[in-house]
Amino acid sequence: MDSKGVTEQPTSFERPETGVDPAEPRGALVRTSTPPAPRDTPPHPPGGAALPAQARTGETPSTPGTTTPSGPSKEPPVIAGNGPEHSQPSVAAEPDTHRPRPVPEAIPPQPGTEEPSASAERRTGQSLPSGRPTPMRRDGDRLRFVGAATRRIARGIDLDEIVMGLCRATVPTFSDAILVYLRDPLPVGDERPTGPVVLRLRRTDRIPEERDSDSGFLPAQQQPEPTELAELSTVTAELCEVRPGGALAEVLRGVRPVFADAPAARAALPELLGDDGELIIPDGQRAILAPLRGRRRVIGAAVFLRRPERLAFEPDDLLVAAQLATHSALGIDKAVLYGREAYIADELQRTMLPETLPRPTGVRLASRYLPAAETARVGGDWYDAIPLPGSRVALVVGDVMGHSMTSAAIMGQLRTTAQTLAGLDLPPQEVLHHLDEQAQRLGTDRMATCLYAVYDPVSHRITIANAGHPPPVLLHLGGRAEVLRVPAGAPIGVGGVDFEAVELDAPAGATLLLYTDGLVESRLRDVWTGIEQLREKLAATAQLTGPDHPPPLEALCDEVLDMLGPGDRDDDIALLAARFDGIAPSDVAYWFLEPEDAAPGRARRLARRALARWGLEELTDSVELLVSEVVTNAVRYASRPVTLRLLRTDVLRCEVGDDVPQLPRLRQARATDEGGRGLYLVNRLARRWGATRLSTGKVVWFELNRG
Numbered sequence: 023m024d025s026k027g028v029t030e031q032p033t034s035f036e037r038p039e040t041g042v043d044p045a046e047p048r049g050a051l052v053r054t055s056t057p058p059a060p061r062d063t064p065p066h067p068p069g070g071a072a073l074p075a076q077a078r079t080g081e082t083p084s085t086p087g088t089t090t091p092s093g094p095s096k097e098p099p100v101i102a103g104n105g106p107e108h109s110q111p112s113v114a115a116e117p118d119t120h121r122p123r124p125v126p127e128a129i130p131p132q133p134g135t136e137e138p139s140a141s142a143e144r145r146t147g148q149s150l151p152s153g154r155p156t157p158m159r160r161d162g163d164r165l166r167f168v169g170a171a172t173r174r175i176a177r178g179i180d181l182d183e184i185v186m187g188l189c190r191a192t193v194p195t196f197s198d199a200i201l202v203y204l205r206d207p208l209p210v211g212d213e214r215p216t217g218p219v220v221l222r223l224r225r226t227d228r229i230p231e232e233r234d235s236d237s238g239f240l241p242a243q244q245q246p247e248p249t250e251l252a253e254l255s256t257v258t259a260e261l262c263e264v265r266p267g268g269a270l271a272e273v274l275r276g277v278r279p280v281f282a283d284a285p286a287a288r289a290a291l292p293e294l295l296g297d298d299g300e301l302i303i304p305d306g307q308r309a310i311l312a313p314l315r316g317r318r319r320v321i322g323a324a325v326f327l328r329r330p331e332r333l334a335f336e337p338d339d340l341l342v343a344a345q346l347a348t349h350s351a352l353g354i355d356k357a358v359l360y361g362r363e364a365y366i367a368d369e370l371q372r373t374m375l376p377e378t379l380p381r382p383t384g385v386r387l388a389s390r391y392l393p394a395a396e397t398a399r400v401g402g403d404w405y406d407a408i409p410l411p412g413s414r415v416a417l418v419v420g421d422v423m424g425h426s427m428t429s430a431a432i433m434g435q436l437r438t439t440a441q442t443l444a445g446l447d448l449p450p451q452e453v454l455h456h457l458d459e460q461a462q463r464l465g466t467d468r469m470a471t472c473l474y475a476v477y478d479p480v481s482h483r484i485t486i487a488n489a490g491h492p493p494p495v496l497l498h499l500g501g502r503a504e505v506l507r508v509p510a511g512a513p514i515g516v517g518g519v520d521f522e523a524v525e526l527d528a529p530a531g532a533t534l535l536l537y538t539d540g541l542v543e544s545r546l547r548d549v550w551t552g553i554e555q556l557r558e559k560l561a562a563t564a565q566l567t568g569p570d571h572p573p574p575l576e577a578l579c580d581e582v583l584d585m586l587g588p589g590d591r592d593d594d595i596a597l598l599a600a601r602f603d604g605i606a607p608s609d610v611a612y613w614f615l616e617p618e619d620a621a622p623g624r625a626r627r628l629a630r631r632a633l634a635r636w637g638l639e640e641l642t643d644s645v646e647l648l649v650s651e652v653v654t655n656a657v658r659y660a661s662r663p664v665t666l667r668l669l670r671t672d673v674l675r676c677e678v679g680d681d682v683p684q685l686p687r688l689r690q691a692r693a694t695d696e697g698g699r700g701l702y703l704v705n706r707l708a709r710r711w712g713a714t715r716l717s718t719g720k721v722v723w724f725e726l727n728r729g
Contacts, residue, residue, distance in 0.1 A: 161338070164338060164339075164341075164342055167195060167196065167342065168342055168345050168346070170191070171188075171191035171192065171195075171196075171345075171346055171349075172345065172346070172349045174187045174190065174191045175187040175188055175191060175349050175350055175353055176353060178353060179357065180357050180360070180361060181208075181354060181357045181361065183357075184350060184353040184354055184357055185202050185204075185224055185225050185350070185354070186225065187350075187353075188200070188202065188324070188346060188350045189202065189225055189226075190227070191346070192326060193227045193228060193229060194229045196326065196342065196346075197310075197326040197327055197328055198228060198229050198328050198329045198332060199226070199227065199228030199229070199302075199326075199327040200226065200227050200228070200325065201223065201225075201226050201258060201295075201324065201325040201327075202223075202224045202225045202226070202314075202322065202323075202324050203221040203222065203223055203224060203262065203294065203322045203323045203324070203325075204222060204314070204321060204322035204354070205219060205221060205222075205320075205321050205322055206220045206221065206222035206261070208321060208354070209319065209321070209358075210359065210362050211362070212318070215319075218263050218264070218266075219263070219264040219271075220261060220262070220263050220264070221261070221262045221263075221264060221294065221322060221323065222260060222261055222262075223258060223259070223260045224322070226258075228327075258295045258296055258302070259295060259296030259297075262293065262294050262295075264293075265293070268290075268293060269286060269289035269290040269293060270290040270293040270294055272286060273286050273287060273311060273313065273323075274313045274320045274323060275320070276313070277313050277315050277320070278340070278344060279310050279311065279312035279313070279340045279343040279344050279347065280310070280340075281307045281309070281310060281340070282303050282307070282308070282309030282310065282311060283305075283306060287309075287311045290311060291303060291311060294311075294323065294325070295325075302327065303327070304327065304328065304329065304330045305330065306334045307334040307335045307336075308327065308329070308332070308334050308335060309325060309326065309327050309328070309335075310326040310335055310339065310340065310343045311323060311324075311325055312324045312325075312326065312343040312344065312346070312347040313347065314347050314350060314351040314354070315347070315348070315351050316352060316354065316355035317352065317355050321351055321354060321355065322351070322354075324343075324346070324347055324350070326343055367427070370427070370430055371391075371393070371430060374404060374430055374433055374437065375391055375404060375405070376389070376405070376407065379407050380407055380409050380415070382407070382409045382413065382415040382479075383413040383479060383669065383671045383672075383675070384479025384602070384603050384604050385477055385479060385600050385601065385602055385603060386575055386601040386603065387407050387575070387598070387599070387600055387601075388575035388576050388578070388579050388598075388599045389405055389596075389597060389598050390579045390580075390582075390583060390595070390596075390597040391403065391594070391595065391596050391597070392540075392583070392594065393425075393594055394425050394540070394593055394594050401422075401424070401429060401430065401433075401593075401594035402420075402421055402422025402423060402424055402425070402429035402430060402432065402433045402470065403419075403420070403421050403422075403433070403538045403540065403593075403594035403595065403596035404418075404419070404420050404421075404433050404436075404596060405418065405419045405420075405536065405596045405597070405598040406418040406419075406437060406440065406441065407598070407600075408440075408441055408444040408445075410444065410447060410476065410714075411447060411677070411679075411714040411721040412478065412480070412667075412721065413478075413479055413480065413605065413669060413671075413675065414476055414477060414478045414479070415476070415477050415479075415600075416444045416475070416476050416477075417474075417476075417477065417536060417600055418440055418472065418473070418474050418475075419472070419473050419491070419536040419537065419596055419598050420436060420440075420470055420471060420472035420473070420491070420538075421470060421471045421472075421491070421538045421539060421594070421596070422436065422468075422470040423470065425594065432461075432464060432468055432470070435460070435464060436457060436460065436461065436472070436514070439456070439457055439460045440453060440457060440472075440474070443456050443457070445714070445715070446716075446717065447714065447715070447716045448717060449485070449487075450475065450486065450487035450521075450523045451487045451520075451522060451523040453474050453487070454472060454474055454487050454488075454489045454511070454514065454521040455520075455521055457470075457472060457489070457514050458489070458515065458516070458517060458519070458521075459517075461514045461515035462515060462517050467515075468515045469513050469514070469515040469516070470489075470513060470514040470515060471489055471490040471491040471513050471514065471538075471539075472488075472490075472491055472514055473486065473487075473491040473492075473494065473508075474487050474488075474489075475487075475494070475536070477528055477534075477600065477602065478528075479602070479603070479604045479605045480604075480605050480610055480669075482530065482604050483525055483526070483528055484525070484526055484527075484528040484534070485523050485524070485526075486506070486508050486523065486524055486525075486526065487508075487511070487521050487522065487523040488508045488509060488510055488521075489511045489512065489513055489514045489521060490510060490512055490513035490514070491510075491538075491539075492537065492538070492539050492542060492553060493505050493506050493507070493508050493510075493553070494508070494534055494535060494536050494537075495553070495556060495560060496532055496533070496534055496535075497532060497533040497534075497535065497560045497561070497564055497572070498531075498532050499529065499530075499531035499532060499569070499570070499572055500564075500569045501561055501565050501569055502561065503557045503558075503560040503561040503564070504557070505553060505557055506526060507524075508524055509522045528604075529602065530602055530603055530604040531572055531601075531602065531603075532602050533560075533572060533573075533575070533578065533599060533600065533601050533602070534599070534600045534602065535556075535560065535582070535597070535598075535599050536597070536598040536599075536600075537556075537595070537596065537597050537598070538594065538595060538596045538597075539593060540593030540594050540595040540596075541556065541582070541583075541586070541595050541597065542556055543593070544593075555585060556582065556585065559582060560578075560582070563578060563581045563582075572601065575599050575601055578599060579597055579599055582597065583595070605669060605671060609636075609669065609671065610667065610668070610670075611628070611632040611667065611668040612666070612667045612668075613628050613665070613666045613667075614664070614665060614666075615653065615657070615663060615664045615665070615666055616664075617656075617657040617660040617661065617662070617663065617664055617680075618657065619657075621653055621657045621664060622649075622650045622653045622654045622657070623650075625649050625650065625666055626646045626649060626650055628666065629642075629645050629646060629666075629668060630642055630645075630646060632668050633645060636670050638670070638674060638728060638729070640729060641674060641726055641728070644707055645674070645676065645726065647703065647707070648676065648703065648704050648707060648708060648724055649666070649676060649678070651700035651701075651703055651704060652676070652678045652704065652722050652724070653666065653678055654700065655686060655700055655701075655722070656678050656680040656682075659680070659682045659684075660680040660681055660682055660719075661681060662680070662681045664678065664679065664680050665677070665678065665680075667679075670728075672728070673709060673725045673726065673727060673728060674725065674727075675723060675724075675725045676723060676724055676725075677721050677722075677723040678721070678722050678723070679716070679719060679720065679721040679722075680719050680720065681718060681719040682719055682720060683716075683719055683720055684720070685713045685715060685720055686701055686722060687701075688701045688705055689701075690702075704724050708724035708725060708726060709724075709725045710724065710725045711723065711725070712724075
C-alpha cells in the first residue's frame with residue numbers, strides 16, 4: 023500500500039466525506055462483517071513496517087486464522103441502523119494478520135492494536151456485545167464530534183428540540199445514557215426567579231438494554247425489555263429542590279463538569295437523582311455531572327453515563343461535556359426567549375381579533391384567521407361582526423400593510439375605531455371616511471384596506487362600502503357564485519378621497535364571503551386570477567350539497583382554505599362568512615305613534631293584537647307592561663312620531679325609537695320619587711335590554727323568551 027494513501031485525521035469541525043455525523047444517535051452501533059476474499063488475488067507479504075507511525079496508531083488487527091484479500095473489500099459493511107441519517111461506516115474485520123487495515127476516520131479506534139471486544143473481555147471477563155459503540159480516543163475525533171453535536175443542538179428552535187438534540191447527539195457516541203434536568207419554571211431573559219431552585223427531569227435517553235442484567239444500569243429485577251428506552255426515570259427523582267449551600271448547589275455554582283467519583287459530585291448526585299439514583303451510577307470515571315449555565319444563571323444539569331464494560335471517560339471528555347452543556351444551555355435560553363415572544367405575539371393577535379362571533383338575528387357567521395408563517399404570527403389582517411340597532415349587523419374585514427407588531431397595533435386601533443363608529447349607526451361610507459382620518463392621525467405611512475357592510479334581515483338588503491379591498495363574493499342558494507360589483511375606492515390613509523356605498527339584495531339562503539388579499543394573491547397568481555378561482559371553488563362546493571341546501575358554513579370555510587397551494591401562503595388570511603337567513607315579513611310588526619298622551623295605550627293594544635296573531639298570548643301581560651313604560655318615556659321628550667316594532671324570532675324583541683339622542687340610564691328611585699321605575703321594571707322582567715344612539719335619535723329595545 024502506498025504511504026500516500028494513509029493521511030492524518032482532520033481536526034476541522036466539518037464532517038469528513040467518507041464518514042457520517044458521529045453524533046447521530048445510532049451511528050456508533052456498528053457490527054463487523056468478514057468480507058469474502060477475491061479470487062486470484064495473492065495475499066500481501068508482511069510489510070506493516072512500511073506504514074507511517076500515525077497510521078499504526080488506529081490500526082485494527084485481524085482475526086487469526088483468516089485469509090487476507092489483496093485490497094479493500096468491495097462488499098459494503100454491515101451498518102446497525104435504518105437510514106442514512108442514523109448510520110455510520112462499520113469497521114470491517116480485516117483478516118490479514120500481516121498487514122492490518124486502518125480504521126475509517128468516522129469511527130475512533132481503541133488504543134493499541136487490539137480489538138475492543140478482546141480488551142473488554144480481559145477487563146470484565148465478558149465479551150463486548152455486538153453493536154457496542156467504540157469510544158473516542160483522539161483529539162481529532164473529539165473535535166469532529168463536538169462540531170457535529172453542536173450543529174445538531176443548534177438546529178432546534180424550541181425547548182424540546184434542543185433537549186432532544188442534546189440527547190441524540192451524545193447517545194451512543196459519547197455516552198450510553200443521559201439525564202437532563204432543567205429548572206422549573208425556567209427563567210426568561212433577565213427575570214430574577216424567586217423561591218427555591220427546583221430541577222425537573224426533562225428527558226432521559228439511552229442505548230437499548232441487553233437481556234443480560236450484568237451489563238445494564240438497573241438491578242436485575244428491574245431490567246426492561248431490550249426494545250425499551252429511557253426507563254432511567256423509574257429509579258431517579260423527577261423533582262429535585264436544590265438546597266442552598268448544599269453539595270449540588272456548589273457543583274452547579276462551579277459551572278465546570280466533574281466526574282462522578284469526585285468528592286463534590288459524590289455528594290451532589292444523590293441529592294439530584296434521589297435515594298435510588300445511585301443504582302445507575304457506575305463505578306469509576308463513567309459518569310459526568312455537567313451544569314447547564316445560560317447567559318446569566320444556571321438553568322439545569324446533565325448527567326452523562328457509560329456502562330461498566332465500556333472505557334471510562336478521560337479528562338479530555340470533561341471539555342467535551344463542557345462544550346455540550348454550554349451550547350445546550352445557550353440554546354435553551356434562546357428557545358425560552360423565543361417562546362415568550364411567540365406567546366406575546368399570539369396573545370396580541372388573539373386579543374386584537376374577536377374571541378367569539380356574535381349571534382345576531384337573521385344571520386349566521388363563521389370566520390378563519392391564518393398568519394403568514396409560524397415565525398411571523400402577528401399581522402395587520404382583521405375581521406369583525408358588530409350588532410346594530412334594528413337587528414342589523416355590520417360585517418367588517420380589513421388589512422393593514424405589514425406583518426409586524428406595529429401593523430398589529432395599528433390594526434387594533436382601527437378596529438376599535440370601527441366599532442365605535444358602528445355604535446353611532448353611521449352609514450358605511452361615513453365609517454370609512456372617519457377611519458381614513460384616524461389612519462392619517464396615526465402617521466403618514468399608515469395604509470390599510472377595509473370593506474364595511476351592513477346587513478338588514480328585515481328588508482333583506484345589504485349596504486357595502488369599500489376602501490381598496492378585494493370585492494366580496496356572494497354564493498346564491500342555487501349554487502351560483504358571483505363577485506359583487508362594489509366601487510373599489512382608495513385605501514384608508516390616503517386622505518382627501520370620497521367613499522361610495524352601494525345597496526344590494528341579500529336573499530335568504532345566500533352566503534357572503536369577505537376575505538383579505540392573502541387568500542387570492544400570491545407569487546404564483548395575481549389578485550383577479552385568485553378571485554376567479556375562489557368563485558369557482560365556492561360554486562363547486564355548493565354543487566356537493568344540492569341546489570336547495572347551502573353548504574355548512576364551517577365546512578365551507580375549510581374548503582375555501584384548501585384552495586391554497588404549497589407556495590400560496592405569502593400573506594395573512596382573514597376570512598368572514600355570513601349566511602343570510604333573514605326575518606320573514608310575517609314575523610315583523612311595525613307602527614308609528616304620535617307623541618301624545620294616548621300613545622302608550624295605543625301601543626298596548628297593537629302589541630296585544632300582534633301577540634294574539636302569533637300565538638304568544640302568554641307574553642301579553644309582560645309585553646304590555648314593558649311597552650307601556652318604554653313608550654311613555656319616549657313620548658315625554660319626543661317631538662316627532664315614535665316608532666314601535668315587534669320581531670318574532672327565537673325570542674320576542676321589541677324596539678321603540680324616538681328623535682332624542684340622550685340615552686336612558688338605569689337608576690335607583692327614591693321612595694318619594696313619582697317616576698324613575700320604568701327601566702327598573704324592564705331590567706327585572708326582560709331577558710336582555712339596551713339602548714343605542716342613532717344618527718336621528720335613539721332606540722330602546724328589550725327581549726323576552728318565547729315560552
